[in-house]
Amino acid sequence: MDDDPWLGVSINLDALQGIICQVFRVSPHEVGQPIPIGSQLFKNYAQVYSFQIAPSCDAETHSVVARLVLPVKPLFKTENEVAAMDFVRNHTTLPVPKVYAYCSDSNNPVGVEWILMEHMPGVEMGEGWEQLDYTQKRTLALDLVDLYDQLSRLKADGCGGIYHKVVNSEDSSIPGTTIRSSSRSLRWSSLSPEFLRALRSHCNHKVTIKNHYELGPLNDISLVNYRLTVPTPSQTMPIFTSDEYVKLIAFNGNPSTRSTYDLPTREKCVELFQSIYKLYPNSTVFGPSADACKFCFSHGDLHDGNILIDPQSGIITGIIDWESAAFRPLWAEVRGVGWFEEGRQRFIFGSDPPGDFKDDIDPEDVRLRAFFRTELHKRNPELYSAFVGGVELRAVVHAAADDPRPIGETDIFLSRYYRYELPRKEGKKERYWEERRRGPFPWDMNAWRHRRMDLDEMLMKQEKLLESLNGEEIRK
Known part of the structure; x- marks a missing residue:
């Protein structure tokens, strides 16, 4: 596993403040000090700051958000995030931040890649949820339905990240110019010849996307997991x-970056996915024929911390953190958000058994869930099918993307999936993989357990050998 990629990175916030002055053409005393947004303790995939701009003239004071990008998968993650925000802002009515300027090359005065963007109003959905009454929660449910519906209507012939078409190295803003309205966000500086070649060579696929965009490397949240080996852009083309998508996620790139010890477990996840997928030969949502219906645009990391709401009305006021946005199979992304996410209530995820909605003790909870499902079906029946019917596939892909043992829970998931019995009326029980309907389980589970024990023994021997070698080095 890799070390924390923030280690050794020197960030110059004074330089960032100077760039804000340059971009907005204001003097240093008109820009406030950086205010951290969110927890800077874990930092995850970005460090985020807010700057207050208070012009000396009569112009209104406003905030600018600076997102300092984690130094993982240089160039491509930032280019994908900016293009995704431009794409959604220009082709939907969803509230997405406007990008004022960005730099996808860490070789700049700040020391890391960065994005300057509009400060979106509201509070995180997870933070404001408990303060909403039932009517406000229904309003939020409708906005979530609209969010999924609008994104699902943006389609491409392939599964991958989205990038602006690159014409030449001067495809950028010129430092010192005034911010102008544009459907395409402006780079703060020109692309280097090396980066220009990299974008051109990785983002030139002849697929159908709306004008001025191209398909390129996938930046799925699991594929930029710095606790694993982060695959290169060439490994995430x-x-x-859908089968190729699941393999890419499971193997952490193509060719795989998984270890000899870990790869067999990922192969079992792929085998299970393929077996389930074949059960839907004629579906336009699941199964091989669904891929012909094209891939739909998705956020890629849509949780209740990335959706901002008005706590007085429940209306969605902002959707942020688009770095994992991409075209994906519809079933992979329509899962609900926050309280509306039902996957862990209805299916095993990792080592957790289904919650079975045991926390829904208020009659309003039942009505609200029914309202969300009903409105989703009325707006788009395929979305509803993906939401309800895709939970099993999403659970398998979640397991496929997990960390290796002992942190990861993939082997626990596979074992529980095999033996878990669903409670049924009249005392009858049914397994997830019901052989009377689905045929034999995809593999011999007893043989797999023995294989797993052999792999564990192999890993223990490798670790002891490594400890022995390290001990020899210390003694020398």
């Missing part, structure tokens, strides 16, 4: 079937 666009794919064109």
Whole structure:
């Protein structure tokens, strides 16, 4: 596993403040000090700051958000995030931040890649949820339905990240110019010849996307997991079937970056996915024929911390953190958000058994869930099918993307999936993989357990050998 990529990175916030002055053409005394947004303790995939701009003239004071990008998968993650925000802002009515300027090359005065963007109003959905009454929660439910519906209507012929078409190295803003309205966000500086070649070579696929955009390397949240080996852009190129998508996630790139010890477990996840997928030969949402219906645009990391709401009305006021946005299979992304996410209530995820909605003790909870499902079905029946019917596939992909043992829970998931019995009326029980309907389980589970024990023994021997070698080095 890799070390924390923030280690050794020197960030110059004074330089960032100077760039804000340059971009907005204001003097240093008109820009406030950086205010951290969110927890800077874990930092995850970005460090985020807010700057207050108070012009000396009569112009209104406003905030600018600076997102300092984690130094993982240089160039491509930032280019994808900016293009995704431009794409959604220009082709939907969803509240997405406007990008004022950005730099996808860490070789700049700040010391890391950065994005300057509009400060979106509201509070995080997870923070404001408990303060909403039932009517406000219904308003939020409708906005979530609209969010999924609008994104699902943006389609491409392949599965991958989204990037602006690159014409030449001067495809950028010129430092010192005034911010102008544009459908395309402006780079703060020109691309280097090296980065220009990299974008051109990785983002030139002949697929159908709206004008001025191209398909390129996928930046799925699991594929930029710095606790694993982060695959290169060449290892995460666009794919064109759901089967290839799951393999890319499971193997952490193509070719795989998984270890000899870990790869067999990922192969079992792929085998299970393929077996389930074949059960839907004629579905336009699941199964091989669904891939012909094209891939839909998705946020990629849509949780209740990335959705901002008005706590007085429940209306969604902002959707942020688009770095994992991409075209994906519809079933992979329509899962609900926050309280509306039902996957862990209805299915095993990792080592957790289904919650079975045991926390829904208020009659309003039942009505609200029914309202969300009903409105989703009325707006788009395929979205509803993906939401309800895709939970099993999403659970398998979640397991496929997990960390290796002992942190990861993939082997626990596979074992529980095999033996878990669903409670049924009249005392009858049914397994997830019901052989009377689905045929034999995809593999011999007893043989797999023995294989797993052999792999564990192999790993223990490797670790002892490594300890022995390290001990020899210390003694020398």
